[in-house]
Each structure stands twice: as C-alpha cells, then as structure tokens.
Amino acid sequence: MTQETMNGAEIVLKALQDQGVEVIFGYPGGAVLPLYDEIFKQNRLRHILVRHEQAALHAAEGYARSTGKVGVVLVTSGPGATNAVTGLLDAMCDSVPIVCLTGQVPTHLIGNDAFQEADTTGITRPCTKHNYLVKDVESLSRVVHEAFYVARTGRPGPVVIDLPKDVLVTRAPYVGSADAAHKSYRPRVKGDASAIEAALTLIAGAKRPIFYTGGGVINSGVKACKLLTQFVHTTGYPCTQTLMGLGGFPGSDPQSLGMVGMHGTYESNMAMHGCDVMICIGARFDDRVTGRLNAFAPHAKKIHIDIDPSSINKNVAVDIAVVGDVGNVLEDMIAGWKARSLRPDAAALKSWWTQIERWRARDCLRFAATDKIIKPQYAIKRLYELTKGRDTYITTEVGQHQMWAAQFFKFEEPFRWMTSGGLGTMGYGLPSAMGVQLAHPDALVIDIAGEASIQMNIQEMSTIAQYRLPVKIFILNNQYMGMVRQWQELLHGGRYSESYCAALPDFVKLAEAYGAVGLKADKPSELDDVINEMIAVDRPVIVDCRVDQAENCFPMIPSGAAHNEMLLGPEDEAEKPISEDGMVLV
Amino acid sequence: MQNNDIRRHTIAILVDNEAGVLARVIGLFSGRGYNIESLTVAEVDPREQLSRITIVTSGTMMIIEQIKAQLSRLVPVHKVSDLTLDGPSVSRELALVKVAATGEKRVESLRIADIFRARAVDSTNESFVFEIVGATDKLDAFIRLMEPLGLVDVSRTGVVAIARGPKSL
Numbered sequence: 001m002t003q004e005t006m007n008g009a010e011i012v013l014k015a016l017q018d019q020g021v022e023v024i025f026g027y028p029g030g031a032v033l034p035l036y037d038e039i040f041k042q043n044r045l046r047h048i049l050v051r052h053e054q055a056a057l058h059a060a061e062g063y064a065r066s067t068g069k070v071g072v073v074l075v076t077s078g079p080g081a082t083n084a085v086t087g088l089l090d091a092m093c094d095s096v097p098i099v100c101l102t103g104q105v106p107t108h109l110i111g112n113d114a115f116q117e118a119d120t121t122g123i124t125r126p127c128t129k130h131n132y133l134v135k136d137v138e139s140l141s142r143v144v145h146e147a148f149y150v151a152r153t154g155r156p157g158p159v160v161i162d163l164p165k166d167v168l169v170t171r172a173p174y175v176g177s178a179d180a181a182h183k184s185y186r187p188r189v190k191g192d193a194s195a196i197e198a199a200l201t202l203i204a205g206a207k208r209p210i211f212y213t214g215g216g217v218i219n220s221g222v223k224a225c226k227l228l229t230q231f232v233h234t235t236g237y238p239c240t241q242t243l244m245g246l247g248g249f250p251g252s253d254p255q256s257l258g259m260v261g262m263h264g265t266y267e268s269n270m271a272m273h274g275c276d277v278m279i280c281i282g283a284r285f286d287d288r289v290t291g292r293l294n295a296f297a298p299h300a301k302k303i304h305i306d307i308d309p310s311s312i313n314k315n316v317a318v319d320i321a322v323v324g325d326v327g328n329v330l331e332d333m334i335a336g337w338k339a340r341s342l343r344p345d346a347a348a349l350k351s352w353w354t355q356i357e358r359w360r361a362r363d364c365l366r367f368a369a370t371d372k373i374i375k376p377q378y379a380i381k382r383l384y385e386l387t388k389g390r391d392t393y394i395t396t397e398v399g400q401h402q403m404w405a406a407q408f409f410k411f412e413e414p415f416r417w418m419t420s421g422g423l424g425t426m427g428y429g430l431p432s433a434m435g436v437q438l439a440h441p442d443a444l445v446i447d448i449a450g451e452a453s454i455q456m457n458i459q460e461m462s463t464i465a466q467y468r469l470p471v472k473i474f475i476l477n478n479q480y481m482g483m484v485r486q487w488q489e490l491l492h493g494g495r496y497s498e499s500y501c502a503a504l505p506d507f508v509k510l511a512e513a514y515g516a517v518g519l520k521a522d523k524p525s526e527l528d529d530v531i532n533e534m535i536a537v538d539r540p541v542i543v544d545c546r547v548d549q550a551e552n553c554f555p556m557i558p559s560g561a562a563h564n565e566m567l568l569g570p571e572d573e574a575e576k577p578i579s580e581d582g583m584v585l586v
Numbered sequence: 587m588q589n590n591d592i593r594r595h596t597i598a599i600l601v602d603n604e605a606g607v608l609a610r611v612i613g614l615f616s617g618r619g620y621n622i623e624s625l626t627v628a629e630v631d632p633r634e635q636l637s638r639i640t641i642v643t644s645g646t647m648m649i650i651e652q653i654k655a656q657l658s659r660l661v662p663v664h665k666v667s668d669l670t671l672d673g674p675s676v677s678r679e680l681a682l683v684k685v686a687a688t689g690e691k692r693v694e695s696l697r698i699a700d701i702f703r704a705r706a707v708d709s710t711n712e713s714f715v716f717e718i719v720g721a722t723d724k725l726d727a728f729i730r731l732m733e734p735l736g737l738v739d740v741s742r743t744g745v746v747a748i749a750r751g752p753k754s755l
Contacts, residue, residue, distance in 0.1 A: 121606055122606075122609070125606070125609060125610060125613055126613055126617050129661070130660075130661040131606075133605065133606070135605075150661055182661070183602075184602070184661075184662070184663075184664045185661045308655075308659065309655045309658060309659070310652065310655035310656045310658075310659050312655070313648055313651055313652070314652055314655075317648065
C-alpha cells in the first residue's frame with residue numbers, strides 16, 4: 001500500500017493547522033510562492049500582510065506575548081529573511097516563542113549566490129533559539145512540529161525554518177505532531193527539592209527580604225503569576241518587578257514596589273540595595289537592573305529561580321539556584337512553606353516595611369505639572385487613569401515614553417504589557433499592537449510611542465487600515481529622540497548631536513492619509529478630551545500629544561552607579577557628575 | 587564562585603551530527619568572547635549519528651560554568667562534561683612534525699625523536715616527518731627541541747580526551 005503524499009507547501013500548512021495556528025504574519029516573494037498558493041486555497045489560517053518583514057516579527061511577538069501562544073511568521077528568501085533578523089533577535093532577548101518560516105532558493109542553487117539568496121541559517125544562528133534548513137521533504141513535517149516544541153519549551157524563543165523552494169513542491173507523506181518530539185531537547189521544569197528546601201529556610205529567616213520578579217513569571221503562565229501573588233501575600237514581603245515582569249504581580253498591590261532598575265522606583269532600588277535576602281524569580285540580573293555590579297545588593301544572600309541554567313551566575317553569583325519552571329517551583333515552595341509551618345520574622349519585617357515606607361514617601365515619580373505645557377508624565381498618568389476600568393493592552397516603542405509608561409501604568413494582570421526590553425528596538429510598538437489587536441479584537445490596544453520611534457515602522461498604518469484594526473497610537477511628541485537627548489545632556493555637555501527630530505510629518509494629516517483619525521493635544525486642558533475621544537472612536541487613531549521638550553526621565557540610576565546612588569530629579573543632576581567609567585557604558 | 591583564577595579546562599560535548607552544529611558551538615565561543623585553545627570533532631556513533639567535540643578552553647570558574655551552561659542550552663547538544671572537574675581523565679594529542687636537516691642536526695633530531703617515542707613516518711635525504719602522540723606539554727617540548735634542528739612544519743590534531751574508568755559520557 002502506498003502512503004498518501006502531499007507537497008511540501010501542503011505539509012507546512014497542515015502542520016501549522018495541527019499546531020493550532022490561527023494567524024500568520026507575512027510578506028510574499030518568489031521563494032515562498034508555493035506556500036502562498038496553499039494559503040490562497042484554504043481559509044482556516046488567516047494571513048496578515050504586513051508592509052515590512054520586521055513588522056511581521058514584532059506583530060507575531062505582540063500576538064504571542066498577549067496570548068501565551070506561539071507567533072508565526074512567513075517571509076521570503078534573501079531580503080525577506082534579513083529584514084526579519086531584528087525581530088528575531090528582539091524575540092530572542094525577550095524570550096518570545098516565535099516560529100519564522102523563511103523561503104530559500106532551491107537546494108541545487110544554495111551556495112551559488114543565486115538571486116535573493118542569503119545564508120539564512122548562518123545569519124540567524126546567533127539570534128534564534130534554534131534554526132533548521134530543510135533539505136529533504138521527508139523530514140519537513142517533523143521539523144515544523146519540532147520547531148514549535150523548541151520555540152515554546154523551556155525558555156521560549158524564536159525558531160527559524162529555512163525552506164528551499166524545491167522542497168515546497170516535492171511530495172512526501174505527512175507525519176502528525178504526536179510522532180515528532182525532539183530526541184534530546186528536554187529542559188528541566190521541576191526544581192531540585194533540596195535547593196527549594198534551602199531557599200525556603202533562607203526566605204523564612206530573612207530580616208529585610210525582597211522578591212525581584214521578571215518576565216519568566218509571565219512566560220510561565222497565568223497560573224505562575226497567581227502562585228507568585230499567593231506566595232508574596234503569604235510571606236508579606238515586598239515585591240519589585242523588572243520591565244519585562246510588569247503584570248506578573250498586581251501593580252497596585254500594596255506589596256508591589258513598582259519597577260526596579262535604571263528608571264525604576266526609588267523604593268525598589270533602595271530595597272534591592274538594602275535587602276538581606278533577594279528572591280529573584282524569572283529575572284536575569286540584567287545590567288539595566290543591577291547598576292554597578294560590585295555595589296549590587298552588597299549585603300544580600302541571593303536565591304535565583306530560572307528555567308535557563310545559563311542565566312544562573314552569569315552576571316551575579318547567587319547563593320542558592322533553583323533551575324526549573326517558575327510555576328512548578330513556586331507550587332513546591334508554597335507547599336513546602338505550609339508543610340514546615342514557616343513564619344516570617346514579624347518584628348524584622350515590620351521595621352523593614354517602615355524603612356520602605358520612608359523611601360516610598362519620597363514620591364520619586366513626582367513631577368512639576370503646569371497648566372501651560374503638557375508634561376509627558378502627566379499625559380501618561382492621565383492615559384492610565386482614563387483607561388483604568390478597561391481591559392487595556394499597552395505596547396511601547398523605545399525611549400523616554402517607554403520608561404514613563406512603565407512607571408505610571410500599573411498592570412494588574414499578565415499579558416497586558418508588550419515592550420522591547422532586552423534589545424530595545426525602536427519601531428516595536430506599532431506592529432506589536434497590530435498583533436495584540438488581532439488576538440484581542442475587542443480590547444483597547446494602545447501603542448505608547450515617541451515621534452522618533454513611531455517613524456521606524458510607520459508603514460504599518462497601511463496594514464492597520466487594511467485589516468481595520470482599531471489600534472490607538474499615543475505619541476508623546478517632544479521633537480527629540482528624548483532618551484538620546486537626555487544622555488547627551490547628562491553625559492555630553494548638552495551637545496545635542498543629531499537627536500533633534502527635524503521635518504516631522506503632521507501626524508494628524510498622516511493619520512488621515514491612512515484612513516485613521518488624527519487628534520492633537522497642545523495644552524494640559526485639552527488632554528482628557530483627546531484621550532476620551534481616542535478611546536471612544538472605533539477606528540485607528542493617532543494622537544499627537546505635544547509635550548515638554550526638556551523633560552528628563554527620573555528617577556535614574558546613572559550608568560556606572562549603584563542602586564543607592566539614584567538621581568531623583570533635575571536638582572540631583574548638577575551635584576553628582578557621572579564618572580568616566582560610567583560614560584563608556586550604555 | 588569567588589575564585590577568579592584563570593584555569594584550563596577540557597570539555598567534552600556529545601552532539602547530533604547535523605549540518606551547522608560545529609558552527610553553533612564555535613559561534614557561541616566567538617559571540618560571547620570565550621577562548622578556544624584547541625578543538626577536535628569527529629563522528630563517534632554512526633548509528634545514532636552523534637559526534638563528539640573536545641574543546642580546551644580557559645577562564646575563571648564562573649566563565650567555565652557559563653560556557654558549560656551555554657553549550658548545554660544548544661538544542662542539538664546531548665551532553666556536556668567538564669573532564670577537568672569530573673574525575674580523572676586521559677588526554678592525548680597527535681602531531682606531525684617536519685624537520686629539514688642534514689649532517690649532525692639530522693642525526694640529533696632522530697635521537698630526540700627516539701627519546702620521545704616519536705616515529706618517522708616519512709623520510710628523504712634532507713627531511714623527516716615525525717609522528718608523536720602524547721599530552722600537549724610533551725608535544726610542546728618535542729617541537730621546541732626540534733626548532734634549532736631545522737623545524738619547518740607542524741600539524742597538530744588538538745586534544746582528545748576521555749574519562750578514566752568504566753563509565754561513558
């Protein structure tokens with residue numbers, strides 16, 4: 001009996017469907033035409049045509065990060081693949097599960113410098129979790145299923161499958177997903193019991209504890225976030241979140257200290273500096289968080305829970321490491337805490353909280369609002385307050401607006417906050433918002449942007465128009481690459497080299513040109529009306545919010561400084577010049 | 587973990603013998619700024635299509651731990667073993683050493699080769715090619731001695747190593 005066969009393109013589509021894929025972001029080209037032909041012939045998979053391949057990746061990231069599913073991308077060979085590289089690395093840095101199918105020239109032309117040929121697996125090797133070049137159609141269905149397994153298992157990440165055109169038109173039998181597990185890749189999910197025991201002893205004995213939680217909590221899922229909240233409440237300890245961890249613990253919970261790190265809150269950073277036990281969960285001691293390493297939490301015993309063994313002891317040596325899935329480990333920890341009837345040191349905890357409240361009372365996010373000019377902080381604050389009751393999804397670009405959004409928005413739930421943390425990719429927010437809106441058609445999705453970042457993927461307004469996505473783009477327009485300008489002010493004598501945004505488009509007219517609604521706010525008195533109108537309109541909206549050009553983002557740990565050397569506002573700037581060591585850091 | 591001494595480690599890695607796997611390992615070392623002193627690779631299990639890579643590298647304990655964790659994280663990597671730490675092991679390297687000399691120097695090179703148990707695998711009237719097997723420092727010593735005698739070419743395999751005792755990797 002001969003087995004039923006399909007061509008490679010049919011196999012890919014069938015495998016995607018078996019993996020539960022509903023949306024695919026892509027852009028056609030010569031090498032992937034057989035796949036586009038199959039997409040044309042079916043209607044189970046929805047293809048979203050972007051206007052640039054980088055945007056396909058960010059859209060898939062937005063889709064993945066707001067749902068917990070794997071985002072899927074399809075691009076052509078050569079330039080299609082190279083345009084995807086930034087998005088792939090972005091997903092790598094922020095541990096976002098992505099499967100990216102790239103076209104490739106036919107196998108017999110590989111290596112011949114053929115038209116639109118690129119060494120895609122070579123180029124993407126360091127910016128993917130794994131990649132495949134499928135030279136044999138017989139292995140195609142296995143590879144596609146394996147790619148999804150690799151993308152979502154352990155620490156998630158992007159996986160590229162490079163598909164030579166001849167493989168897409170050659171026939172082979174289809175192998176279902178159950179028969180296609182990877183032969184050796186099995187990341188550890190269950191934490192070591194003795195390490196968990198030791199961690200619990202340390203946690204219970206703490207006098208000045210802090211939970212330092214990151215994106216790993218959110219990647220572990222809704223259940224892990226609930227378990228974290230439960231454990232933090234059980235202990236009564238303070239909890240700070242990284243940029244990627246916002247929403248993993250409820251932002252308005254009294255035990256939340258807000259964000260940690262370079263532009264984190266004063267209370268978070270001071271508590272990190274002064275703690276005696278640090279419980280790091282699903283975070284990676286990134287340089288934006290630690291500040292100067294030799295002054296990082298100098299008195300703390302450190303516990304690190306992470307699914308990626310290579311995150312342990314990479315930047316900071318820890319005392320107890322628990323390798324495993326955050327949800328799994330927290331479950332065991334809560335059970336162990338109960339079984340051993342552990343209690344926190346109530347007296348010590350009380351005086352620790354008294355100290356923290358004193359730091360909190362400094363009100364580090366305060367700013368001088370005026371009625372003449374919109375302070376960017378005020379704009380974000382109002383945006384938060386006016387959208388509070390709704391299920392709002394926020395994406396951002398990269399820069400000052402991103403940090404203000406992280407400071408002033410409080411996320412009560414995971415999957416609501418999409419930002420480019422590790423790579424810091426300007427142009428992330430708009431396409432990411434498209435992906436979020438596609439996954440949540442009825443939700444309020446806002447891209448908080450700057451006028452510089454938004455222009456990096458502004459072409460996606462056309463995609464938004466085509467699919468009638470009611471994405472709201474809230475631009476804090478200060479006519480500068482604000483974060484660059486801020487650093488030039490602090491580190492380079494106010495020489496604003498190339499950071500001024502000249503020849504800006506009229507964003508209201510630009511919105512209208514793409515069939516969207518354009519709104520503008522110049523004065524604080526106009527702001528609420530503009531935000532309310534933006535929310536009320538059931539169409540895409542660009543808000544051009546003209547804000548104070550000179551405003552800097554505070555508080556700030558200057559580069560090369562420690563957590564307890566934060567600048568709280570402009571008055572601190574003059575007193576504490578940044579060291580030469582700090583100047584070479586980014 | 588506080589030990590900041592830089593030490594040399596021999597690491598054995600069992601990987602799927604598939605296209606690009608060596609590039610992944612090498613790219614990891616260059617991309618993260620780790621040092622490779624020597625690297626050998628060959629298929630060791632044709633049935634399972636597994637290759638074994640032996641890398642000699644050096645770094646502080648924290649760096650070595652990072653290297654092992656980063657290697658383990660690569661999808662086609664099955665096993666990573668630090669032969670320097672995980673009990674006793676034997677390591678060997680092979681070199682082919684060409685010496686061009688006549689007269690007394692030629693005789694002297696043959697005499698030293700004999701002491702080092704190196705074999706002459708090629709001979710002309712004015713040259714020898716010696717094959718020598720041993721630990722890296724033995725090869726280093728042999729090559730150093732050959733230098734004044736007319737050393738013209740060296741080809742070395744890099745280190746291969748295996749743990750002592752009955753256990754497999």
